[in-house]
Amino acid sequence: MSLTSAALPLRTYRAAGPALAVALSLAAVGGLALAGEQGLALAVPTLIFVLFAASLNLLVGTGGMVSMGHAALFATGGYVAALLAKHGFDMASAALAGIAAAALMATAMAAICVGREPTAFIMLTLALAQLVYIVIWKWREVTGGDDGLIGFAPPEWLRGTGAYCALTVLAVAGALAALLRLTRSPFGAALRAVRDNAGRAAFAGLNVKAIQIAAFAISGAMAGLAGVLLAFFQRGMFVESAGFATSTNALLVCVLGGTRSFAGPIIGALVFRAVATLAPSVTSYWLSMLGVIVVLVGLYRPEGLAGLLLRPAARR
Amino acid sequence: MTTDDADVPVLAVSGLVKRFGGVVAIDDVDFAVAAGAFHALVGSNGAGKTTVFNLLTGALRPTAGSIRLRGRDVAGSPPHRLVRRGVGRTFQINNLFPDATVRENIRVPIIARHRQQWRLFGRARGLHDGEIAALAETVGLAAHLETPAQHLAYGDQRRLELAVALAAEPTVLLLDEPTCGMAAADRLPLVRFIRDLVRARGMTAVIIEHDMDVVFSLADRITVMHRGRVLAEGQPADIRADPAVRAAYLGTGFHA
Numbered sequence: 001m002s003l004t005s006a007a008l009p010l011r012t013y014r015a016a017g018p019a020l021a022v023a024l025s026l027a028a029v030g031g032l033a034l035a036g037e038q039g040l041a042l043a044v045p046t047l048i049f050v051l052f053a054a055s056l057n058l059l060v061g062t063g064g065m066v067s068m069g070h071a072a073l074f075a076t077g078g079y080v081a082a083l084l085a086k087h088g089f090d091m092a093s094a095a096l097a098g099i100a101a102a103a104l105m106a107t108a109m110a111a112i113c114v115g116r117e118p119t120a121f122i123m124l125t126l127a128l129a130q131l132v133y134i135v136i137w138k139w140r141e142v143t144g145g146d147d148g149l150i151g152f153a154p155p156e157w158l159r160g161t162g163a164y165c166a167l168t169v170l171a172v173a174g175a176l177a178a179l180l181r182l183t184r185s186p187f188g189a190a191l192r193a194v195r196d197n198a199g200r201a202a203f204a205g206l207n208v209k210a211i212q213i214a215a216f217a218i219s220g221a222m223a224g225l226a227g228v229l230l231a232f233f234q235r236g237m238f239v240e241s242a243g244f245a246t247s248t249n250a251l252l253v254c255v256l257g258g259t260r261s262f263a264g265p266i267i268g269a270l271v272f273r274a275v276a277t278l279a280p281s282v283t284s285y286w287l288s289m290l291g292v293i294v295v296l297v298g299l300y301r302p303e304g305l306a307g308l309l310l311r312p313a314a315r316r
Numbered sequence: 317m318t319t320d321d322a323d324v325p326v327l328a329v330s331g332l333v334k335r336f337g338g339v340v341a342i343d344d345v346d347f348a349v350a351a352g353a354f355h356a357l358v359g360s361n362g363a364g365k366t367t368v369f370n371l372l373t374g375a376l377r378p379t380a381g382s383i384r385l386r387g388r389d390v391a392g393s394p395p396h397r398l399v400r401r402g403v404g405r406t407f408q409i410n411n412l413f414p415d416a417t418v419r420e421n422i423r424v425p426i427i428a429r430h431r432q433q434w435r436l437f438g439r440a441r442g443l444h445d446g447e448i449a450a451l452a453e454t455v456g457l458a459a460h461l462e463t464p465a466q467h468l469a470y471g472d473q474r475r476l477e478l479a480v481a482l483a484a485e486p487t488v489l490l491l492d493e494p495t496c497g498m499a500a501a502d503r504l505p506l507v508r509f510i511r512d513l514v515r516a517r518g519m520t521a522v523i524i525e526h527d528m529d530v531v532f533s534l535a536d537r538i539t540v541m542h543r544g545r546v547l548a549e550g551q552p553a554d555i556r557a558d559p560a561v562r563a564a565y566l567g568t569g570f571h572a
Contacts, residue, residue, distance in 0.1 A: 181436075181437050182436055182437070184439055184440060184441065185435055185436050185437055185438055185439065185440060186427045186432040186433055186434075186435045186438060186440045186443060187433055187434060187435060187436045188440060189420070189423065189424065189427060189433075189440035190424070190427060190428070190433035192413075192416070193413055193416070193424040196413040196414060196415055196416060197411065197412065197413050197414070199375075199411065200407075200411045200412065200413065200480075201413075201424065202394070202395040202396050202399075203373065203375075203395050203396075203399060203404075203405050203411075204399065204424045204425035204428050204480065204483075204484060205396050205399035205400055205425055205428030205429060205484050206396055206424070206428045206433055207394075207396045208396070211433060214434075218436075
């Protein structure tokens with residue numbers, strides 16, 4: 001009896017999560033828009049980070065695959081698009097190629113990493129991402145190395161911050177809606193079954209490895225889109241985008257927000273960006289403090305900020 | 317083809333060998349299961365029964381030998397492909413999706429059966445609810461559809477284990493000690509229930525079971541394993557009278 005009634009708030013929570021995430025995102029963008037040009041310039045990377053974190057959470061939360069190499073997919077998308085744009089391709093073609101390249105990179109990464117012990121999986125994703133980082137850093141003639149890859153721009157009509165922010169809002173909203181539908185689809189149900197018990201999922205008739213690789217490819221495409229959006233916003237790609245901190249910051253906000261809800265990484269990313277923008281003027285130790293908070297959340301509130309905000313009744 | 321040929325056993329194992337390093341776990345095992353049979357696989361602990369199941373379901377790859385499913389050799393096929401060919405399995409230790417509800421647990425194999433795992437859009441919720449309800453009703457879990465599997469009582473988890481296996485619509489069902497951990501008095505009724513279900517659905521079943529009273533009263537045919545080999549195979553009456561079986565089981569709780 002008590003179990004059946006406990007299922008009710010959970011359902012409400014599932015429905016309220018995305019709504020709250022949308023409300024917070026809109027509030028963030030709206031608030032920044034009031035601050036004018038400078039605010040919009042903060043809103044764009046924030047939205048890109050939100051999408052990047054949500055794409056990672058398809059693997060971490062829905063798929064149970066803790067990847068430490070998500071930056072490689074982000075950077076692949078951004079660099080491929082930047083290279084093509086620099087060589088005269090229009091933005092749309094460059095963007096599509098960047099997204100496709102990121103999906104391909106994700107598929108290759110998954111083919112190598114998936115189906116292994118969790119520790120081996122984490123180390124392999126990390127190692128492959130470092131490999132991508134080194135290639136970008138050392139292959140100066142193509143990537144520009146640590147000078148970055150510059151010398152391209154979005155088309156004339158997208159060069160204003162307002163216009164680019166509008167494009168980013170549309171692209172990120174569309175991608176998040178697709179991710180939300182995906183997690184609720186039969187594919188999402190199969191991915192959760194694989195996460196919860198891969199052995200049994202195989203005996204239920206699911207090709208575990210194929211499902212995990214497909215999840216990687218989709219997640220990679222979304223991370224690639226985030227990279228593309230950043231490339232054209234910055235009018236350049238820089239090697240830090242492939243760095244270790246890019247991967248771990250995304251993982252950090254997934255844990256902070258709660259990996260088991262769709263809203264979790266979105267809320268986590270917004271909070272992270274807010275703290276990263278405001279805190280440095282107060283203390284230079286803000287990143288360490290955020291780290292301590294994430295450890296505490298991981299230990300005592302594994303449902304994350306999303307769970308704290310949305311399901312107070314479930315707290316014991 | 318040979319699929320509907322009554323002379324071809326549904327499942328035929330011959331010369332099956334499984335070695336783990338230097339240990340021979342399964343040593344030249346042969347047996348055949350006729351269509352529609354309720355076939356018991358018995359033997360003391362360590363006889364190799366579960367290893368045979370792991371080989372039959374693709375969890376392990378045989379070192380040698382063939383496994384024929386309606387005449388087609390399937391040895392070494394991965395589990396998900398064998399499930400598509402009609403091999404279903406329940407586990408000795410409950411093996412469920414613990415956070416998911418009863419409904420979601422049963423939905424997984426139905427989605428796989430319809431290959432809907434590749435549908436990226438559309439909703440999983442509500443999918444196959446009619447079939448799920450009917451299966452839950454069959455195994456007696458109709459009242460628990462929204463309960464997470466991990467919160468079910470142990471006996472109900474055993475029932476869910478059965479429902480998840482049935483949801484894949486197997487033609488051959490491998491039952492690994494479905495009464496494991498249940499009180500002695502509950503075993504015979506549960507296995508009788510499963511046997512009647514298997515018959516009603518036109519399935520063939522192989523059951524691993526330790527309770528010999530249950531085996532002798534319900535199985536059509538019995539294969540006895542001992543230390544990785546087949547010790548005897550036959551009708552329950554023959555097995556009961558077999559001196560080799562009696563000798564091997566002496567002092568291990570064999571009630572003839």
